[in-house]
Amino acid sequence: xxxxxxxxxxxxxxxxxxxxxxxxxxxxxxxxxxxxxxxxxxxxxxxxxxxxxxxxxxxxxxxxxxxxxxxxxxxxxxxxxxxxxxxxxxxxxxxxxxxxxxxxxxxxxxxxxxxxxxxxxxxxxxxxxxxxxxxxxxxxxxxxxxxxxxxxxxxxxxxxxxxxxxxxxxxxxxxxxxxxxxxxxxxxxxxxxxxxxxxxxxxxxxxxxxxxxxxxxxxxxxxxxxxxxxxxxxxxxxxxxxxxxxxxxxxxxxxxxxxxxxxxxxxxxxxxxxxxxxxxxxxxxxxxxxxxxxxxxxxxxxxxxxxxxxxxxxxxxxxxxxxxxxxxxxxxxxxxxxxxxxxxxxxxxxxxxxxxxxxxxxxxxxxxxxxxxxxxxxxxxxxxxxxxxxxxxxxxxxxxxxxxxxxxxxxxxxxxxxxxxxxxxxxxxxxxxxxxxxxxxxxxxxxxxxxxxxxxxxxxxxxxxxxxxxxxxxxxxxxxxxxxxxxxxxxxxxxxxxxxxxxxxxxxxxxxxxxxxxxxxxxxxxxxxxxxxxxxxxxxxxxxxxxxxxxxxxxxxxxxxxxxxxxxxxxxxxxxxxxxxxxxxxxxxxxxxxxxxxxxxxxxxxxxxxxxxxxxxxxxxxxxxxxxxxxxxxxxxxxxxxxxxxxxxxxxxxxxxxxxxxxxxxxxxxxxxxxxxxxxxxxxxxxxxxxxxxxxxxxxxxxxxxxxxxxxxxxxxxxxxxxxxxxxxxxxxxxxxxxxxxxxxxxxxxxxxxxxxxxxxxxxxxxxxxxxxxxxx
Numbered sequence: 001x002x003x004x005x006x007x008x009x010x011x012x013x014x015x016x017x018x019x020x021x022x023x024x025x026x027x028x029x030x031x032x033x034x035x036x037x038x039x040x041x042x043x044x045x046x047x048x049x050x051x052x053x054x055x056x057x058x059x060x061x062x063x064x065x066x067x068x069x070x071x072x073x074x075x076x077x078x079x080x081x082x083x084x085x086x087x088x089x090x091x092x093x094x095x096x097x098x099x100x101x102x103x104x105x106x107x108x109x110x111x112x113x114x115x116x117x118x119x120x121x122x123x124x125x126x127x128x129x130x131x132x133x134x135x136x137x138x139x140x141x142x143x144x145x146x147x148x149x150x151x152x153x154x155x156x157x158x159x160x161x162x163x164x165x166x167x168x169x170x171x172x173x174x175x176x177x178x179x180x181x182x183x184x185x186x187x188x189x190x191x192x193x194x195x196x197x198x199x200x201x202x203x204x205x206x207x208x209x210x211x212x213x214x215x216x217x218x219x220x221x222x223x224x225x226x227x228x229x230x231x232x233x234x235x236x237x238x239x240x241x242x243x244x245x246x247x248x249x250x251x252x253x254x255x256x257x258x259x260x261x262x263x264x265x266x267x268x269x270x271x272x273x274x275x276x277x278x279x280x281x282x283x284x285x286x287x288x289x290x291x292x293x294x295x296x297x298x299x300x301x302x303x304x305x306x307x308x309x310x311x312x313x314x315x316x317x318x319x320x321x322x323x324x325x326x327x328x329x330x331x332x333x334x335x336x337x338x339x340x341x342x343x344x345x346x347x348x349x350x351x352x353x354x355x356x357x358x359x360x361x362x363x364x365x366x367x368x369x370x371x372x373x374x375x376x377x378x379x380x381x382x383x384x385x386x387x388x389x390x391x392x393x394x395x396x397x398x399x400x401x402x403x404x405x406x407x408x409x410x411x412x413x414x415x416x417x418x419x420x421x422x423x424x425x426x427x428x429x430x431x432x433x434x435x436x437x438x439x440x441x442x443x444x445x446x447x448x449x450x451x452x453x454x455x456x457x458x459x460x461x462x463x464x465x466x467x468x469x470x471x472x473x474x475x476x477x478x479x480x481x482x483x484x485x486x487x488x489x490x491x492x493x494x495x496x497x498x499x500x501x502x503x504x505x506x507x508x509x510x511x512x513x514x515x516x517x518x519x520x521x522x523x524x525x526x527x528x529x530x531x532x533x534x535x536x537x538x539x540x541x542x543x544x545x546x547x548x549x550x551x552x553x554x555x556x557x558x559x560x561x562x563x564x565x566x567x568x569x570x571x572x573x574x575x576x577x578x579x580x581x582x583x584x585x586x587x588x589x590x591x592x593x594x595x596x597x598x599x600x601x602x603x604x605x606x607x608x609x610x611x612x613x614x615x616x617x618x619x620x621x622x623x624x625x626x627x628x629x630x631x632x633x634x635x636x637x638x639x640x641x642x643x644x645x646x647x648x649x650x651x652x653x654x655x656x657x658x659x660x661x662x663x664x665x666x667x668x669x670x671x672x673x674x675x676x677x678x679x680x681x682x683x684x685x686x687x688x689x690x691x692x693x694x695x696x697x698x699x700x701x702x703x704x705x706x707x708x709x710x711x712x713x714x715x716x717x718x719x720x721x722x723x724x725x726x727x728x729x730x731x732x733x734x735x736x737x738x739x740x741x742x743x744x745x746x747x748x749x750x751x752x753x754x755x756x757x758x759x760x761x762x763x764x765x766x767x768x769x770x771x772x773x774x775x776x777x
Contacts, residue, residue: 059083061138064090064131065672066714067578070625071118072147072171073192073215076636078777079110080671081133093130095120096144103637105653113636114144116192122149122523125623145623147171150527151519156490156497157199158479159224160207165479165488165497167518168194168211175211176518178497180488183516189231191216195240199224200247202267208247210267212240212254215628219252219270234270237263238630244285244292246307253292253307255282257718258630259645260742262294264310276310277645278303280720280742281553286345286354288383293354295342298720299739300362300556302342302354304383314386318361318379319736325436327375327393327542329363337364337559337567337697338737339388340374341550344402346411351430353389354381355411357399359547360391364559364567364737365701371560374542378402378413380429380436392429392436394422396467396540398547403478403487410441410505412487414478417537417544419446419470421478421489423505442508448472448494449515453525455532455613464606471536473498493532495519530620533613539603545617549573552624554719557695557726557737564703567695569726571711572719575626579677579712581684584724585705589684592618626715631776638776645743650772658770663757674713674777685709690755691748692727695737717775722748745771 060082069075077100079090084104090112092098102110120127124146131140148171155168165178166188175188175197193214201207207224211231219236223229242255242262250267260280264273279296286293291313294303302316317339324330344357356379363373375393382389398417404410404426411424421444428439447470454461454472462468474493480502481487487510489498497516504510522528534545548555548570555570561583568584576582581589588594595617599609609617631642631652638652659665668676668687676682686707693704708724716722721729722744729747731740741747749759749767759767 056137057083059085059088059133059136061090061131061133061136061140063672064140064142066575066626067141067672068143068145068575068625069114070145070147070171070627071116071120072145073628074116075114075628076632077112077114078672079112080108081110081136081138083107084110084133088136089134091132091134092142093132095127096129099134103635105637109656111632111635111637113632113634118144118148120144120146120149122146122521125150125524125527125619145625146524147623147625148173150524151495151521152531153490153492153495153518154476155195155197156477156479156488157197157209158481158488159199159209160201160482162482162486164224166197166199166209167490167497168197169519170195170214178516178518180486180497180499180516185518188222190220191218196243198243198245198252200245202247203250208245210243210245210252212236212243212252214239214241219254219265221267234265234267236265236270237261237275241281242283242285242294244287246287251307253285253287255285255294257281262292262305262310264307274310276305276312277742278305279739281718284342284345284356286347288347288349288354291383293345293347293381293383295345295356297341297550298554298556300339300341300358301739302339302345302356302381302388304386314383316381316386316388317736318388318391319734322361322388323390323433324361324375325390325392325433327360327377327395328370329360329373329375329393332363332366332368332370332373333361335363335366335698336361336736338362338556340556343398343400346402346404347383348404348406348426350406351409351426352382352384353430354383355379355402355404355426355429356381357402357413358391359398359542360393362556362558362737365698366559367701369565369701371565372543372548372558374398374544374547376415376417376542376547378411378424378429389430390433390436392424392439394440394542396542397537398535398544401475401477401490403480405480405484405502408484408506410484410502412478412480412502412505414475414489416474416476416492416535416546417471418467418540419448419473419475419536420444421446421475421487421500421510423502423508423510425506441506442510444500444510444512445470446473446475446489446491446498446512448491449496449517452494453522453529455529455536455538455616456610460607461538465540466606467536467538467540471538472532474532474535491515493528493535495521526616526619527623529613530616530618533599533609533617534620539606541602541604541606543602545573545598545602545621552621557721557730559702564705566702566704567697567726568724569721572626572715573621574624575673575712575714576624577622578673579675581677581709584708585686586684586709591621595621627718629715629717629776631717631772638773642772642775644746644768644771644775646746648768650768650770650775652769652773652776654766655769655771655773658762658766659773662762662766663759663770665757668710669713675710677709677712688755690753691723692725694725695727695730695732697732697735697737713774713777716745716777720744745774 239258284295360375377393401414728744
């Protein structure tokens with residue numbers, strides 16, 4: 001999130017502190033959304049009013065975690081208390097007004113599950129509810145984010161006949177059908193969290209739509225020649241994020257985030273043909289001849305698998321000396337240390353290449369101390385040799401979606417950060433550096449519809465090198481008509497589809513014909529402005545919040561921060577509202593302060609964010625909840641046994657006893673968020689626990705700092721790498737970063753010394769149990 005320019009102070013000069021304090025107060029109130037009046041005593045982060053009488057025999061609630069939840073799907077809850085007994089219920093106050101039965105495992109621990117389908121007023125971005133034990137003492141507060149009413153269009157596919165678009169809104173459990181001629185919109189009945197979709201013809205020529213889900217282990221197949229018919233429902237892995245279908249061979253390739261695997265499923269019955277472990281958080285998929293390309297959002301690597309059996313063929317990642325054409329990172333080829341997240345992939349049979357959208361090669365420590373090497377563009381990959389050929393950087397924006405006209409040799413690239421679609425000469429990209437430099441044929445601006453709310457006054461756009469008003473559109477995904485004459489652009493922010501005439505695209509004369517509305521809603525208006533601010537590149541610096549924190553989550557490692565300047569891992573924003581301060585060492589003590597400072601640096605102060613922008617961006621960040629833990633049962637309690645990523649098996653219940661007892665972990669990682677930063681009294685403690693300070697890559701060009709804050713362990717199952725230094729996951733070889741382990745928790749436990757729990761002293765079985773518990777947090 002931080003730009004390349006230097007700075008000498010972290011919190012601003014004294015003359016700005018009064019303004020900043022007021023700004024923080026306004027934005028924090030906006031992010032809270034609900035004011036709860038108390039009789040006195042503990043502040044809002046305390047678990048409840050302290051008893052004033054003699055000790056009671058009644059059960060007492062101490063805390064509930066996580067504190068921030070989404071109503072997008074069912075959510076497991078952990079309850080810490082005293083004198084807990086079987087039969088207790090957790091009572092949630094208005095507006096939820098629910099009683100949830102508890103699974104009590106001992107006097108201090110219980111579990112439950114917040115059910116799915118909790119409807120809230122459409123315009124309320126969140127509600128704060130009070131939780132109590134039925135007949136007990138103590139209270140806790142939970143914030144429930146209203147994602148179920150926040151339409152967010154993120155995926156699109158075109159029917160094989162080119163007449164209908166299918167558009168997914170995961171948080172609202174919706175797939176829209178859009179007739180491209182009439183503009184008529186209808187809804188398909190889908191499962192929980194439709195995350196990826198694809199269309200295809202089967203071996204008989206029959207057209208189908210395939211949909212996988214994030215929170216429901218099902219693959220839905222819709223017969224497109226029988227509109228209105230119920231889908232065929234096949235088993236699929238939980239946590240699906242990527243889908244690629246080979247209709248002729250009757251196989252669906254599904255990439256999922258729970259166990260970080262790619263599965264080849266039979267379209268006949270859903271039975272797996274093969275399943276293989278890949279780098280963490282796979283999403284982008286593409287087929288080329290007999291290979292399947294898989295992109296990891298967390299390692300920035302591209303893996304090539306054999307479609308027949310999933311056997312690994314090659315790992316594609318840029319290294320020192322890679323070809324970079326265009327953008328500010330071109331002079332830093334020698335210092336490239338790895339790749340950045342593949343956001344989209346397309347395969348060219350004619351050119352024998354893969355095209356990959358990303359922020360480009362990741363530049364590491366360098367003598368100039370150039371930071372944050374985001375250089376959005378398109379990479380050329382040779383799948384036959386497994387080589388990373390070159391990256392054509394654009395220097396600004398964030399390239400998100402791709403579409404290829406292989407016959408015409410044209411590649412279309414959607415830039416969500418600038419609100420544009422670039423038309424590229426695919427043949428030139430492949431031909432060589434000189435040709436690739438001239439590969440951009442046109443940039444098509446996607447103006448937002450009349451009446452679209454702006455993040456700033458209209459006069460602030462398109463001046464002083466800034467992006468234009470088209471950035472309010474947010475092109476996310478592309479689909480090309482079968483005849484190659486029309487390009488459809490899914491606009492995430494305006495929830496529209498732009499229809500672009502590309503018949504003359506090669507001569508730079510592609511033009512927008514019209515915009516088709518998918519969803520009409522102005523609900524949660526401030527949150528929607530915050531979403532725009534999170535993704536766009538107003539200052540054309542190439543740096544956005546999403547560039548470092550993909551969809552609010554992690555985004556690999558970066559060489560940044562100026563003071564101290566070193567390689568850091570990109571932390572998750574999910575659930576972070578409850579665990580300030582931020583950065584290492586601590587420099588910002590609230591989300592609002594962070595939004596103000598980082599928002600300004602991302603743009604190179606062109607211009608500084610207004611108070612209204614800070615308020616909206618703070619709200620959007622504050623509503624990013626950690627996803628539900630997949631290693632919990634239907635009752636919300638941890639599973640009896642958990643299969644670990646490396647195939648071993650652990651017992652979470654025994655692991656919890658070790659965590660709270662022999663391991664001594666609670667000293668730095670107390671419940672419910674398992675970090676000292678969860679409460680004001682213990683916040684901001686930077687500790688040296690003997691973990692590695694930095695990745696050993698050109699250490700003389702890194703400023704090393706000992707100590708870090710104990711991170712929250714909630715959601716650790718989906719975080720890679722671990723440690724501020726990223727040394728639990730990454731290693732260094734031949735001047736670049738390499739993935740040493742896909743299971744960093746194991747590496748951390750097997751190397752931690754006496755200052756960090758001395759887990760090396762545990763037996764292998766005990767470590768398995770402790771790992772199983774950590775995966776359930």
